[in-house]
Amino acid sequence: MLGAVAPTHAARSDQASALPAYTPAYEPTTVDERGLWMQADERERMLRDSPLRINDGKLESYLTQVLCRSVGQDRCKGVRIYAMEVPAFNASMMPNGAMEVWSGLLLRVRDEAELASVLGHEFAHFELRHSLAGFKARRSASDVIAWIGVLGAVAASYGYSTGGGNVQISLMGSFFQFNREQETQADLLGLKYISAAGYPAQASSEVWQSLMAESDASVAGRKQKPKQRYSAGFFDTHPTHLARASYLAKEALRIGPSGDARGASYQEAMAPYLPRFLDAQIKLNDFGGTTYLLDNLATRWGSMPELLFARAELYRARGYPRDLQTASDLYRQAAVAGYAAPELHRNLGLALLRNGESVEGRKALEEYLRLKPDASDAKAIASLIEN
Numbered sequence: 226m227l228g229a230v231a232p233t234h235a236a237r238s239d240q241a242s243a244l245p246a247y248t249p250a251y252e253p254t255t256v257d258e259r260g261l262w263m264q265a266d267e268r269e270r271m272l273r274d275s276p277l278r279i280n281d282g283k284l285e286s287y288l289t290q291v292l293c294r295s296v297g298q299d300r301c302k303g304v305r306i307y308a309m310e311v312p313a314f315n316a317s318m319m320p321n322g323a324m325e326v327w328s329g330l331l332l333r334v335r336d337e338a339e340l341a342s343v344l345g346h347e348f349a350h351f352e353l354r355h356s357l358a359g360f361k362a363r364r365s366a367s368d369v370i371a372w373i374g375v376l377g378a379v380a381a382s383y384g385y386s387t388g389g390g391n392v393q394i395s396l397m398g399s400f401f402q403f404n405r406e407q408e409t410q411a412d413l414l415g416l417k418y419i420s421a422a423g424y425p426a427q428a429s430s431e432v433w434q435s436l437m438a439e440s441d442a443s444v445a446g447r448k449q450k451p452k453q454r455y456s457a458g459f460f461d462t463h464p465t466h467l468a469r470a471s472y473l474a475k476e477a478l479r480i481g482p483s484g485d486a487r488g489a490s491y492q493e494a495m496a497p498y499l500p501r502f503l504d505a506q507i508k509l510n511d512f513g514g515t516t517y518l519l520d521n522l523a524t525r526w527g528s529m530p531e532l533l534f535a536r537a538e539l540y541r542a543r544g545y546p547r548d549l550q551t552a553s554d555l556y557r558q559a560a561v562a563g564y565a566a567p568e569l570h571r572n573l574g575l576a577l578l579r580n581g582e583s584v585e586g587r588k589a590l591e592e593y594l595r596l597k598p599d600a601s602d603a604k605a606i607a608s609l610i611e612n
Contacts, residue, residue: 265321272307272325279308279328279498287494288326288344295341295422296348304348312505314436318347320354331495332502333435333518335525337487338419338428345415346429353410412469416476425484426477433470439517446513492526500566503535507542515539530564541576549580567596571606578609 272278279285285308293301306324313329324347334340412429420426444450495502506515516539523532537555540548556573571593577586587610594606 262321265319265323268319269305269307269321269323272309272323275307275309277310279310284308284494284498288340291337291341292324292344292348295345295418295424296352300348300352310501310505312502312509316343316347318351320351322351324348324351328498328502328505331498332506332522333439334432335435335488335491335521336428337491337494338424338484339432339435339486340491341419341422341424342415342429342432345418346411347415349411349414349418350407353407353414408469409472412473413476416473416480420480420484423484425482425486426480427474427482428486430470430473430477433467433473435521437467437470439514439521442517443511443514446511446516488525499529499531500534503531504538507535507538510542512539512543528562530559530562533559533562534564534566534569537576538572541572544579546580549576552576553580553582567593567600570596571600571602574606574609 285306288306288308289301289304292304292306303322304318304324305322306326308331309325309327311327311329312332313327314333315327316325316330318324324344326344330343331340334343416426416429419428503519506518509515516536519532519536519539523529526532533555537552537559540552540555553573553576556569556576560569560573570589574586574589574593577583577589590606590610594600594603594610597603600606
């Protein structure tokens with residue numbers, strides 16, 4: 226809590242009245258603007274058809290509900306949200322009303338309030354028409370073609386495709402380089418959204434505090450010195466994480482403690498996706514950052530079987546002898562806690578075999594084949610058991 230006295234209903238009403246008057250989404254008028262919208266529409270089509278899209282009808286619906294609860298039904302009416310399975314912290318919104326949210330963000334925010342603060346921030350850019358302002362200020366019609374070429378080169382450097390239906394990542398966030406003033410405006414308007422919607426105001430600051438702590442843990446895990454600037458990237462046009470955490474905390478203190486973070490609702494919505502999100506995170510080979518992330522989730526959600534299994538996977542991936550012993554113990558704890566996927570026995574067996582515990586390792590692999598006889602790796606596992 227950032228204060229001692231809960232705000233009154235009148236204070237909350239004042240906060241709601243501070244929101245800008247609702248205006249319909251901007252429609253392009255000039256040739257340049259129509260070209261910009263065409264680019265956004267094409268990017269949205271690629272997102273819609275991308276193999277990375279989590280298109281089960283549930284996750285995107287939940288994200289839309291959170292956005293609408295945050296900014297109001299009128300504002301969110303024309304927004305389309307695309308959930309993308311990319312294990313990094315990011316969300317962005319295009320000037321045509323399409324928003325993308327990455328799975329790495331969903332793994333890092335710890336409750337619905339923190340999610341709402343990020344979605345509200347991106348929507349604030351949209352409502353304040355920052356993309357259009359930036360385009361008009363920095364891009365002439367002759368620049369656009371050259372800039373798209375730059376984006377293609379950036380995409381290629383990260384191994385992503387920008388052509389056809391094989392797009393792997395949206396680069397619209399790179400096209401619209403919001404300046405620090407715009408980022409601050411979006412932060413503060415996003416804070417107004419979540420406070421007026423009944424979420425705790427301090428959630429916005431806590432997002433950045435958590436990201437800073439993860440950054441420290443990540444570099445410490447690599448035996449490096451923490452970057453105290455906490456640069457947000459984007460060619461240093463954004464405020465640093467530290468600056469954002471500070472001014473958002475100060476504003477939250479002014480508003481006062483209030484609201485419901487809806488942690489249980491968020492946990493319930495994320496439960497079906499948690500194993501795959503955790504699996505993607507572990508494959509990033511970031512032991513320190515992932516350890517912090519798992520600790521953070523356990524603090525809010527408890528020692529869930531999925532978190533115990535993920536921690537076991539993390540230690541097995543690093544693979545020192547002492548790590549393999551730790552991983553084996555964690556696999557057993559996950560099984561006792563109720564983790565039922567057959568892969569637990571396979572991975573336990575592999576960890577035991579690598580650590581020289583062949584008898585118990587074979588037993589675990591045999592249990593895996595008993596539970597999943599038609600597994601795609603059944604022949605390979607059977608060969609390990611025989612040898």
